[in-house]
Amino acid sequence: MIILRTVDDVRLYVSEQKGRNASIGLVPTMGALHAGHISLVEQAVKDNDVVIASVFVNPTQFNNPDDLATYPRKEEDDFRLLSEAGASAVFAPSVEEIYPGGVEAQAKHEFDLGRAAEVMEGKYRPGHFQGVAQIVSLLFRIVTPDRAYFGEKDFQQIAVIRNMVKSEGIKVEIIACPIKRADDGLALSSRNALLTPEQRMLAPEIHSALKESVEYSKAHSVQATHDSVVERIDALPEMSVEYFEIVDARTLEKIDEWEESPWVVGCITVYCGKVRLIDNIAYRLPN
Numbered sequence: 560m561i562i563l564r565t566v567d568d569v570r571l572y573v574s575e576q577k578g579r580n581a582s583i584g585l586v587p588t589m590g591a592l593h594a595g596h597i598s599l600v601e602q603a604v605k606d607n608d609v610v611i612a613s614v615f616v617n618p619t620q621f622n623n624p625d626d627l628a629t630y631p632r633k634e635e636d637d638f639r640l641l642s643e644a645g646a647s648a649v650f651a652p653s654v655e656e657i658y659p660g661g662v663e664a665q666a667k668h669e670f671d672l673g674r675a676a677e678v679m680e681g682k683y684r685p686g687h688f689q690g691v692a693q694i695v696s697l698l699f700r701i702v703t704p705d706r707a708y709f710g711e712k713d714f715q716q717i718a719v720i721r722n723m724v725k726s727e728g729i730k731v732e733i734i735a736c737p738i739k740r741a742d743d744g745l746a747l748s749s750r751n752a753l754l755t756p757e758q759r760m761l762a763p764e765i766h767s768a769l770k771e772s773v774e775y776s777k778a779h780s781v782q783a784t785h786d787s788v789v790e791r792i793d794a795l796p797e798m799s800v801e802y803f804e805i806v807d808a809r810t811l812e813k814i815d816e817w818e819e820s821p822w823v824v825g826c827i828t829v830y831c832g833k834v835r836l837i838d839n840i841a842y843r844l845p846n
Contacts (some may be wrong), residue, residue: 620690
């Protein structure tokens with residue numbers, strides 16, 4: 560696996576690979592890799608001749624400076640894991656390389672991300688998805704991949720990126736990969752490393768509450784299902800639901816009745832102490 564630090568290095572490498580008609584898969588990450596990220600790389604390796612992973616903590620998608628400052632960074636470990644998973648190259652630039660005129664100077668373009676960027680995370684983290692679209696669109700234009708891989712833990716993010724690709728006219732296939740979970744059900748996340756041992760024992764209750772609510776939903780209304788999840792999680796020490804919304808998976812708009820959509824997903828964000836964790840679960844799937 561080769562390590563690329565500059566945009567010019569990436570473009571030269573990609574040009575060489577495309578010169579031999581190689582297909583290219585991109586796995587964008589912010590580092591602090593875990594088995595969830597590695598599952599994306601492994602899928603990309605199956606689908607493509609060449610796989611490039613990016614490791615870049617993007618400052619423009621953090622609306623909380625403390626969140627940016629505490630985001631875990633483990634570059635040496637990340638490179639080892641990527642190499643073992645079969646990645647061909649890693650793009651690990653500096654902030655100055657990605658934003659040569661400064662972060663603020665690069666943040667002027669407003670992306671048309673649709674209504675999907677305004678609800679849930681968009682509501683609670685203003686500007687977050689503009690930052691995501693900014694870095695992902697830059698990576699797409701630098702790497703020019705055939706396919707790009709994202710985990711379904713960030714369900715809303717995938718919908719927003721698909722909107723961005725469409726509105727910007729970028730030719731890339733977006734591949735959504737299943738959530739990778741620990742044995743106790745907790746969705747794998749780089750933020751899990753910030754949990755205390757006690758919090759780590761409590762955090763799987765998020766998935767447990769969601770999973771049990773699927774069966775509950777078969778005999779109860781959308782509102783009752785919503786309330787049962789929130790009440791269960793909020794009753795736990797150090798746990799506080801920021802939002803839980805049951806939505807049409809295609810539009811991300813809230814539903815009032817199960818019959819409103821053939822594909823219904825519940826998306827949740829929970830604070831476990833000061834650590835912000837997200838998860839989701841399907842309540843109804845299209846036939």
